Amino acid sequence: MLNQLFPNPDVLKRLTASSLGSLIQSYAMSHAGKLSPSTMQHRIRAAAHFGYWLDTQHIGINNVDACVLERFINHFSTCCCPQSRAGEHLHTAIGAREFLMYLGKTGVISPFLPMHEESSARKSLLDKFFQWTQLNRGISRQTGIAQCSHAATVLDSLGDDIGCWTVKDIRQFVLSHFEQYKASYIKAVGSNLRAFLRFLVIEGLCQPELIDAVPKTAHWTLSEIPRHLSPESVDKVIAASAALPRSELRDRAILSLLAGLGLRARDIADLCLSDIDWEQGRIRFVGKGRRETWLTLPQGAGDALLAYLEHERPPSNYNQVFLRSRAPFQPFKGVASVQQIVRLALKNADVEHPRGVTTHLFRHSLARRLLAQNIPLEGIGVVLRHRNLQTTAQYAKIDINLLQTVVQPWPEEKENYPC
Structure with a gap:
């Protein structure tokens, strides 16, 4: 199993070099498939990192508990372990927890529960927060789970005595845990933490000023040029679905929907049979904020x-349209499956x-194609289901024909140049 995940023998040797090497092998075998x-x-690297750290701290496996895991997580800010990977500390924390839960279930250590599950009060708080995100925020289940995950992380770090949290604590938590991540990810983390703090304020558990304590990530609206593919390249990618015969028709349908309607990965993963109106030739999507939209289904x-x-x-x-191509034939667990299909096709x-x-490459490519057909931005915004025209305006940057009408000629002679 490990040989398939890590074909490089040097990497494999490094990952199993700690005193937990044999347990890591067993862990991989138990989760095969x-x-x-x-x-x-990610899980194996996290287990290997944890094993190396245990050896450096001279901690035996029999002495591992939730406090040891907390010490391991807290060392990330100064970590120089060879197994450490920049920008993956959150994956490492999650993977280490899962590995210890496996060891607890198999009797290697005492039954282990992550710290945020040890307290019934904490579990009740997180459950209540999740329900609040669904009923009051109108966000998707996956986003709610992500927000609860970050809420559990901040509780692990700052403790359950929420009333004692300070502005300094919140800022230090964000800077120490997420400074190595990309700006886009830090922005998402900040949004999730603000949602949790807003919930705590509503519940009367913390002061309102803590919401503004979460550092904001620098972001300049419309600062990036949307990246896209040419129509010929899009057709070539769709045709590449034939490279995987087991799922050729499924992948072709997914790629055709992405290219023809500019869908998000979540739209594909959540699409249900009941969302398709074959008589009217249209298809329904529930997007951000649970807004329902019907779009005309392109012929292709x-x-x-x-x-x-009909054939595959x-x-x-299951009511979901797209299922796994291998048993068990279940719906996609999330957007990662859709993204992987696109990566393989590319x-x-x-x-x-x-x-x-x-x-999103297909989404941007569709917008570029519509611009080339002189479709106004308002119409493109309807197809892409943008709530704000300002979001659609970013595509004006790739309308070469429009930009050529406003560009100024370069002065041919130096003396005519105003400066």
């Missing part, structure tokens, strides 16, 4: 979707594309 390869790689995307449903989708009682098509961009 249950998690995606990328998730398992409709044909690809119908082919998948496994018999199932790789198989051998199309040059911006690094780090997946499903």
